[in-house]
Amino acid sequence: MTQTFVILTVLAYVSSMGLYLRFLYSGKELTGRFATLLMFLGLVAHYLALLMRARGTHTVPYHDLQGSMSLFGWLLAITYLCLEIYHRERTVGAFVLPVILAFFFAAYLMPEHANAPTTVHGVVFALHVTLSILAYAAFALSCVLSLMYLAEERVLRMRRLGEVVWRLPSLELLERMSHTSVLVGLITIVVGTSLGFIAVDQQITEHYSYFDPKYLFTLFVLALYAIYFRLARTGAWRGARASKLCVFNFIFVVLSFTVVNLYFSQHHRYF
């Protein structure tokens, strides 16, 4: 059953990406609407694939690396779709879907990881993990938007306009979308981290301690994005500089998700 939903998810996402690309070149409204519809259907299928997998393994999706990556892809898709509806801008879909698909494929193609962390239960803990991954997804989206900004800005400054540049969102819209995405990330990471401390407080005697390098690194990432959010509105930084900073910050998110989780953290292996 899980396999069916995985195939449906891939089909929906790949078709959606194809339509988003076609929309980027043709600008046909109907194509764009179908792309969004397929993305939504992909989200539903992806959710069911996550659900079936969790039922099969009798645990939460973020129990292992595969589940965490798949959940990351799903939350990235949700964040993007909300952003698309909020800003009424579809052309970004063609750039975000490859990232979503990459995470989805990686999650389902990589071999099962033997070294799974201790299972922890509880609503607070589940919310902590989900919101933290959502924050990472929002930061990933802001990184994609910033890269788009930098590429479009370069094309405009070099005056080498190609086929697609006329259909891309304006630089200011990309900047606004990136801000919205970072704002979502900041709110969710603050709430998620706070819930993490509460969860630790509840389960301190069982599995967790207050001393985990992941906490410090998360606070560092939070500080970096808070700085970005502040600087991006100042005269000296708005525009390309802020976008570069956003891309730079995301390097630390990736570090947090990989190096810190795998080599430094005791309790945050996959999220």
Next chain:
Amino acid sequence: MELVLVGLNFRTAPLEVREKASFSDEQAMRAAGELRSRGILEETLVLSTCNRSEVYGVNANANRESAAALSTYLSQFHELQPDVLNPSLYHHYDHDVVRHIYRVSAGLESMFLGEAEILGQVRDAYLRAQEGRITGPVLNRLFQAALEVGKRVRAETELGTRPMGVASAGMKLAERIFGRLKDRSALVLGAGTISEQVISQLRDRNIGHLYLSNRSREKAEEFAAQYKGQVMEWGEWDAALKLPDVIVSAVGVQEPLLTRPLIERAMAARGNRALFLMDLGLPRNIAPAVSELYNTFLYSVDDLTEIVQQNRDARQNEVPKAEALVEEHVGKFISWQASVELIGVMDTLRGSMKERRAAFLHEKLSGMNHFSPEDREHLAILMDELIERLLIAPAERLRMEKELRKKIQSLEAIRDLYLSGREKP
């Protein structure tokens, strides 16, 4: 029922002839009315834009001489000598008229390939003619289809997506930076023709605030009154440059008017918010070094011309797609026209057969006195039924089956077979 078109355009006529041969709305309606009242055309429509003047019509008598009559009428109407006007005129008939108006509507016959304005002009001309009740079923069908072709070409091809003029290319580029210009402000330096074109583009895009500055304040005020702008003092650049998001300069200067230090100060004053600069002056009005400043986007005439040229090439690549759409709709119109003509032919054929039946019965039964009037009437009814069976069933099939109609290459054959020597429908 024949379609006829007589007209001239920028390819066939010089500007001075086009000017004289153009129609105002009132003239277009008057000419159409006269063409109908004189019996030259049955249905008529005049399309007149700055690049073309064309008279479309349906000729009741299927007589190509009406084109000559139309040419004569046009030279009389515009008081132009035939030897001046006639070399510029082109004549099209039937399917070529259909193809021509579809191409016009698609922007394939425009000076700027794929321009959008022509579709609106065709729509306006059609609506005016329709209101004036000077069109009929054929022209209504033709122009409704032409509008559909125009819309499809713009929706399904890239023919009309890219800007073709320097001013509109500049505005499109500004939109790449700011999005909609509704909440933005622009400063236009200069009050010449180019500035006017730019202001018109800005107004089309509902620019939030328009500032104008010119050496002659009087001219700037004239522009400001006309376009609802605000005049900025010429030379007081520090005050003027910090406000707008878009700056367009098109003035005659020997040295750059807007130097790097000036724009640097302006950027500092506006908190480094993006600034779009369009330099349409020759020699250049804005120092090229301005483009090195953070968050400024400077485009010169050469940059914009190159973009326009790229767009022109890209549009040219879309022509085959647009032409395929035009041909698809020409086919549809021909098919519709054939079905309408078929109904006319069949009606005449039925009338003719009934006449012959009456004459035949009269001739054959004249010596047969034993037939009572009831019998004669009964015979007539039977023969009518036979005619209906022989004629109407195939006609119905012809009407319903498009493929069958295609097989009959020309309805003229039926006309000649059955209606030779009679008046054609």
